[in-house]
Amino acid sequence: MDIPSSAPPRPPGAARSLTTEAVHAGREDLTALGLHAPPLDLSTTYPSPDSRGEAARLDAFAATGEQLAGPPVYARLDNPTTARFERALARLEGTESAVAFASGMAALTAVLLARGAAGLRHVVAVRPLYGCSDHLLESGLLGTEVTWAAPEEVPAALRPDTGLVLAETPANPTLAETDLDALAERCGDVPLLVDNTFATPVLQRPREHGAAMVLHSATKYLGGHGDVLGGVVACGEEQARALRQIRFATGGVLHPLAGYLLLRGLATLPVRMRAQSSTAAEIARRLAADPRVSRVHYPRLGGAMVAFEVEGDPHAVIGAVRLITPAVSLGSVDTLIQHPGSISHRIVAAEDRRAGGISDRLLRMSVGLEDVEDLWRDLDGALAASATAVSGPAAASAPPAGALVP
Numbered sequence: 001m002d003i004p005s006s007a008p009p010r011p012p013g014a015a016r017s018l019t020t021e022a023v024h025a026g027r028e029d030l031t032a033l034g035l036h037a038p039p040l041d042l043s044t045t046y047p048s049p050d051s052r053g054e055a056a057r058l059d060a061f062a063a064t065g066e067q068l069a070g071p072p073v074y075a076r077l078d079n080p081t082t083a084r085f086e087r088a089l090a091r092l093e094g095t096e097s098a099v100a101f102a103s104g105m106a107a108l109t110a111v112l113l114a115r116g117a118a119g120l121r122h123v124v125a126v127r128p129l130y131g132c133s134d135h136l137l138e139s140g141l142l143g144t145e146v147t148w149a150a151p152e153e154v155p156a157a158l159r160p161d162t163g164l165v166l167a168e169t170p171a172n173p174t175l176a177e178t179d180l181d182a183l184a185e186r187c188g189d190v191p192l193l194v195d196n197t198f199a200t201p202v203l204q205r206p207r208e209h210g211a212a213m214v215l216h217s218a219t220k221y222l223g224g225h226g227d228v229l230g231g232v233v234a235c236g237e238e239q240a241r242a243l244r245q246i247r248f249a250t251g252g253v254l255h256p257l258a259g260y261l262l263l264r265g266l267a268t269l270p271v272r273m274r275a276q277s278s279t280a281a282e283i284a285r286r287l288a289a290d291p292r293v294s295r296v297h298y299p300r301l302g303g304a305m306v307a308f309e310v311e312g313d314p315h316a317v318i319g320a321v322r323l324i325t326p327a328v329s330l331g332s333v334d335t336l337i338q339h340p341g342s343i344s345h346r347i348v349a350a351e352d353r354r355a356g357g358i359s360d361r362l363l364r365m366s367v368g369l370e371d372v373e374d375l376w377r378d379l380d381g382a383l384a385a386s387a388t389a390v391s392g393p394a395a396a397s398a399p400p401a402g403a404l405v406p
């Protein structure tokens with residue numbers, strides 16, 4: 001069964017389960033090709049013996065942004081391995097299409113450029129967002145102008161040149177949740193982009209709640225093993241065409257090996273999410289009952305991320321973990337912990353962090369596939385270290401002007 005990337009989403013009720021789709025989507029043609037594993041195509045260029053014909057195909061792409069029919073031409077235009085990942089992700093998110101990029105930030109950049117190219121440079125965004133997304137908007141680096149708004153303030157913030165409303169739920173790093181149905185309604189005709197990196201389509205499909213576009217840092221749960229950087233936007237075919245044109249012009253393409261690894265990652269995504277979420281929920285319960293912890297953030301939706309504020313020194317927790325890796329990023333099979341005020345959200349001004357509810361005592365943990373008792377033993381020891389540490393200021397001093405910390 002060959003499913004083109006522009007196939008409409010399956011009608012509700014007719015779909016196979018997401019767990020089944022995760023294993024099979026993007027691989028529909030393999031049996032006919034006599035293959036089991038998807039082929040990895042590393043070509044940068046392809047033979048084009050009919051240059052008149054190629055001219056017509058390239059004209060069509062320039063005019064429409066429609067995925068090239070027939071053989072590929074050049075790897076910045078399209079790649080068959082990456083296209084498999086795009087088809088699979090679109091199926092999981094229930095969108096017509098998906099367009100993959102070199103990273104989550106390259107994906108967000110393409111969305112902002114596409115809206116800007118349509119003359120719609122104003123963005124309304126709900127805080128908190130991932131630190132670099134916040135920075136990209138706040139800095140105006142791409143010529144966009146941002147109005148920060150709480151979800152209920154969105155209608156008042158919309159202008160005739162508003163091209164996008166942007167929200168994350170659960171949000172990085174506080175795991176704050178936004179009611180997507182209500183937010184989508186408040187956006188009116190303006191497309192809502194939801195960063196679904198934390199929930200993944202296993203827990204939440206924003207398209208079903210009125211979002212026009214769904215963004216992932218595929219680096220996180222979609223890849224799932226901490227060894228591939230990527231980003232993707234799942235959306236309608238019309239928006240996908242604009243994004244493909246931007247991708248071709250600006251070059252933020254996903255490497256085919258990354259496309260291969262991301263397709264492989266999708267196959268285990270539902271199993272990983274369920275296992276990691278159940279461990280995270282148990283850890284959140286234990287943290288909530290622990291006197292060394294002042295506050296626990298765990299989404300009602302569930303998920304494998306836990307954030308918590310400690311009574312003692314958060315830096316001592318980071319320094320004392322032995323099994324858990326003290327590192328930024330998330331979504332891997334191993335557990336990671338980091339201090340958003342120092343690392344993931346360092347690029348956000350201190351007062352904006354506070355306004356977004358990001359306390360200097362907040363720690364963000366991405367729970368992996370380890371045994372819950374082993375994880376708890378490590379965390380328990382680290383919390384003991386934080387309680388006895390001579391507590392200095394919770395956050396390091398201000399960074400030098402212009403410092404960029406991912």
Ligand SMILES: *Cc1c(COP(=O)(O)O)cnc(C)c1O
Nearest residue numbers: 103104105130172197217219230
């Ligand atoms: C990591 C992250 C991003 C950025 O993705 P990269 O792949 O690192 O460019 C965007 N949004 C969220 C929620 C993230 O966690």
